Amino acid sequence: MAVATKIRSKKHAAYERLLRSKRAELLAHLQEHREEVLAERVPDDNYALATRTLMEDLAVGAIQRERALLGELEHALGRLEEGVFGICEACGVTIPERRLKALPWARFCLECAERRQPHWKN
Numbered sequence: 001m002a003v004a005t006k007i008r009s010k011k012h013a014a015y016e017r018l019l020r021s022k023r024a025e026l027l028a029h030l031q032e033h034r035e036e037v038l039a040e041r042v043p044d045d046n047y048a049l050a051t052r053t054l055m056e057d058l059a060v061g062a063i064q065r066e067r068a069l070l071g072e073l074e075h076a077l078g079r080l081e082e083g084v085f086g087i088c089e090a091c092g093v094t095i096p097e098r099r100l101k102a103l104p105w106a107r108f109c110l111e112c113a114e115r116r117q118p119h120w121k122n
């Protein structure tokens with residue numbers, strides 16, 4: 001039986017490990033959040049209710065950010081599979097190493113990222 005061999009650039013192996021471990025960490029965290037929500041009891045007074053609502057808003061915000069990041073990680077791993085990791089999705093240039101080190105799931109080079117979302121530091 002023939003074994004399909006995929007040639008994968010060695011310099012990206014470290015990013016792949018990093019992306020996979022970050023993804024595992026996020027998944028574990030999201031699972032914890034889910035268990036916390038399930039474990040919560042119904043508050044018995046208005047103060048508890050208000051506090052709970054605030055905590056929930058914060059938790060929901062955090063979960064949404066984590067989910068969004070998880071999506072970016074999945075996307076970056078997909079790009080690794082396709083062999084297009086580290087290439088700007090907008091202009092096709094190679095994303096500089098120092099940018100990938102700071103943001104391994106970056107889709108765009110810095111110029112394109114700034115053009116798309118001027119306030120977005122990522």
Ligand SMILES: [Zn+2]
Pocket residue numbers: 088089090091092093108109110111112113
């Ligand atoms: Zn670009």
